[in-house]
Amino acid sequence: MRTPICDLLGIDAPIFAFTHCRDVVVEVSKAGGFGVLGLVGFPPERIKEELDWIDARIGDKPYGIDIVIPQKYEGMDADMEPAQLEAMLQSMVPQGHRDFAARLLREHGTPEWPAGEPDMGLLGWTEATARPMLEEALRHPKVRLVANALGTPPQEVIDEIHASGRLVAALCGKVKQGIRHKEAGVDIVIAQGGEGGGHCGEIGSIVLWPQMVDALAPTPVLAAGGVGNGRQVAAALALGCAGVWTGSLWLTVTEADNEPAQKEDLLRATSEDTVRSRAWTGKPCRMIRNDWTEAWEQPENPKPLGMPLQGLVSADAIRRTHRYAGVADTQKVLFNPCGQVIGQIKQIESSKDVVYRLIDEYADAVGRLEALSSEA
């Protein structure tokens, strides 16, 4: 399944793995794919440690990082240092929202965060907080790609990445956003269908992918949203995509550092168990439906704020539910972003085996198509 993007990045198969787990990045890149570490959620001081860890284990393979600089967010026009910006944003969060979030966790028996550990703060969902992450990443030569998860990166960010000899990718869910990415100089556009996990739009992958390919040619388009097996990779390539960008696939692998209770939740989920909700980040984000997502939908309860304010409301819940997934009823209020494709993922595999499985299944699918053609 070699496509021109393989030569561009020096990889064997155009399988991009978005993950928050450094082990997965290493294993996927070593298996011939391309691991991408999502930096949102890491305190800035952890970034160097994570990337050093990857550098020491990945050999001569390349990898990428993913940051979040939204196109629009509260406070984006304020010319402030991160600490100042955060203080301003924190002051904008109604106490009723904080109390409601705290109550949901208390009612589900989720333990408090151990005293003394640093606050997660803005979670990197602003340019001010993403910028230091980027600076650190650009000090690591094996980082060959920087992806922005929401919106077109600011021009100076694109220029800085290009000047360092790296490629820029950006996600989007609408063709007009893809055109904006391309015009700004983005090298690889990731077209994510509405069935995808995390922040997503409403256009289905089967419709979005080929339209994006046609609108942006010859800029390579990666297919995101709904890829969990090699047949889906074949479909993406048949539609003209240069490769696939996958996320849900890596949540349950052996190397993923999610708690066993969270993995069980994901392995049990059907494709109907996800919902597109603003309840965690403030922007529509696909995740497992549970008590938290339902609670923020009820008319009598507070409405989710925008990004990044809702992230300030939920930051404590994100870290606590992630760490204490198996304790009391925490599983029912877990922040558990994933795509509809989660319904296909029924067992724990190693990251390497997943890459090889996709390649094998892809070959089978193409072989089957060839056989159909020859009968015609």
Added chain:
Amino acid sequence: MRTPICDLLGIDAPIFAFTHCRDVVVEVSKAGGFGVLGLVGFPPERIKEELDWIDARIGDKPYGIDIVIPQKYEGMDADMEPAQLEAMLQSMVPQGHRDFAARLLREHGTPEWPAGEPDMGLLGWTEATARPMLEEALRHPKVRLVANALGTPPQEVIDEIHASGRLVAALCGKVKQGIRHKEAGVDIVIAQGGEGGGHCGEIGSIVLWPQMVDALAPTPVLAAGGVGNGRQVAAALALGCAGVWTGSLWLTVTEADNEPAQKEDLLRATSEDTVRSRAWTGKPCRMIRNDWTEAWEQPENPKPLGMPLQGLVSADAIRRTHRYAGVADTQKVLFNPCGQVIGQIKQIESSKDVVYRLIDEYADAVGRLEALSSEA
């Protein structure tokens, strides 16, 4: 692109065209695909005329019909004749709903229906009204397939169709519905992704199709929701589907009897212009977003009723907006069901050319995949 379903039905290409226009049925079947006439919307006395017309022109080619017997609807347990059932259901519709619908059309300058023409009534959205359509269809030997658009057909309906030597197909948007279809004896399951036009679920095609194929094998699965070009056909077959079930593609063809104003609306639409709304039929149905769909979403306005009650509210609006699409602002309250794939359809083609285009584009897509494989 021959698949086993081609031999089952005696067709050249597994391209199924759902349409309300008899001309399209004839042209698609004659071009090697399989035309399917949607009978909902025709007064029962018109069915014979439509099918006779097709029979006289289609030569020795087969075709299908599509009826709607929902799994659940108001009045389904009432043991009544159609006229009696309709009277009961009509009495359940609040006058405020009727007035609101009438006002919307008046405000958009839509002319009244000419006096003396028969009422559209229940639109065939019940077993009682679908049954006479089926009986008529079974008197036409070139009808080789009966599809049910909502839910598993009642057992006696399946048995009757089988006893006549025909095949039964049924649509669905969830794997568990597909399993129910198969267990009831449905021969061909049509898996429709949430991006599809008309009544649809929420699971994206790229995720739904392969899951349905795996759950139902060896029962053939047709891919619906998002198929508008041959690359999408290749994707569907790569995912294991036996063929494609298309609808939006045929709304704008030369032979489609939609008013020019409606065709213009459809040709202009992007994939972001559709919405999944209960405002016309009572069940979630994807269509072009316009003043009608928006009006039924406003909190101060009446809420859509269930099926088939909302259909009684909208029946007059369906026929009037269809006939008078270009008059005054009627276009803004048009009943215009279509899928997200409508954003790809930018010109009027003949039905035959569409079939041939899909076949050519399919061959190109498979050829491109083969070329990628040989470089590996």
